[in-house]
Amino acid sequence: MTSSIRVELLVLRKRMATWILLGVWVILATIFAYIVPYMLNRSGATPQETELIRQLMPDRFAGNVSSGFPFYGGAFAIMLGVLAIGSDYTWGTLKTLFTQGPGRLRIFASKIIAIAITLIPFVLVPFIIGATSSAIVASLEGNAMSWPSIATIGQAILSSWVIMLAWAAFGVALAALTRGTSLAIGVGILYTLALEGLLSALAGSVNLLEPLVKIFVRTNAYSLIEPLGAMNAGSAGDGPGRFTGPFVSTTQALIMLGVYVVVFVGISAVALRRRDVG
């Protein structure tokens, strides 16, 4: 199994698309979590602007960075999941792999583990750049450097990884069901933007939608990082990543995201195991 995981990591590591996704995600995360909020609010003319600048300080960086994962980061995780599995259909490499002998499920498991490992830099790099950015903002504003505890940072990193894993598993399932990449990415983005995004926005005014919205990936993802103070900066503005509730408990959020990972991976495994490979 170890050798299978090692070679699947090679497949992901040597693929340019993986690095492009990581690069674009890190740039977007930095722009929307630090550069844009700082440029818009640096005058501190109103109490709201002052508060938004406060969100960019080192003591709140863990929450601020993690606020980008439920939506923006999720979109990149979906794409990574889709590409990691869907391309094997597109290129026909699945049939080459499946004739090697270890069994379809073992190959699939090694791919899932490789995706989970590949998501680590997708989480760590934004946190490292976020910490650096917050230090720069603090210097520019002449504020003292006060950092969150290691436990808080660890919780933020782990929560963000769980969120990314849930979205990547969603991408894997879409790729396995559609046996390709294009449709899977289209459906994935459409789902996150149109279905979860619009219904979440409507949930405030249509009470009937609230129970449904509470099981959404986005709701549980935002709820998982909400205790970190993540909901004040990155997700409070206008835009597709905006989320103002409803929230569920952290425990429920963690369980739900875990269930999503299991369900999406399970669906994919069944599809890969049972269906003919072209």
Added chain:
Amino acid sequence: MHGLNAIETHNLTKRFADGTLGVNDLSLQVRHGEVYGFLGPNGSGKTTTLRMLLGLAMPSNGNATVLGATPGSTESLARIGAMIETPAFYPYLSGRDNLRVLAGHAGVDERRIAEVLTTVDLASRGSDRFQTYSLGMKQRLGVAAALLKDPELLILDEPTNGLDPAGMAEMRDLIRTLGQEGRTVLLSSHLMGEIEQVCDRVGVIRRGQLVAEGTIDELRDRDRLLVRAEPIEQARRLIASVAGVEDVTVVRGEIHVDGDPAAASEIARVLVQANVRLYEFRVERASLEDIFLALTREEEIAA
């Protein structure tokens, strides 16, 4: 070794989701240590059969055993090297890295990679990306991948596709050598020369059905009835209705009839009784190429 046969299929059938019958009631046996040619026109069901033998496609009916195990099982795949259709590899990885990926999954020592790259004469291009390879090089990498596990059984689907004449000759030599080493080889092809030069026994498939099987000599010795008659379509239909007739094809105004030689007298009786004008009625010894061409032409006529 499990029994006499490396591969056995019994009434193997594959019906696709759209209802198309890809393989129909196919029963064949490939013996241990032989090079078996699986011959048939394009679209006749060769690749679908091979995919079922590798567990890539599930049969709709019938069953098969490969090296004594269920097709697609870990037990059988560990001892099989295969190349199905166009070789499929990661385009951005080098040939060597692609083999590394397969070796990792198969649990094969990476030192074997250099050996198989040398065997297929790709050692000097092993570090180049797969997407930069010519069709012939891709094909050779596919064969290298098939050899990676040092398999007992090789399943090769049209391995000379895209190769130039020299490359085809080298590939045939390689397959012959592999056969001489005692490996079982199931070689699918629509190229007569390839099959005739390399294979011990041949199975001819058409529209998913095995229409002939035997050694090259046995197939050459098959007698075929040749009929010229008018009206030709009526004659064809009458002949096709006679018991023992397996195959009727119309080629350049002649009716070629394959089947039980004993059916000849009944065919003559039926045609005369129906007042069909009979110009020629003779038995000819068909070559392997004749058999294949007849099948191919009929496919073309049907299309």
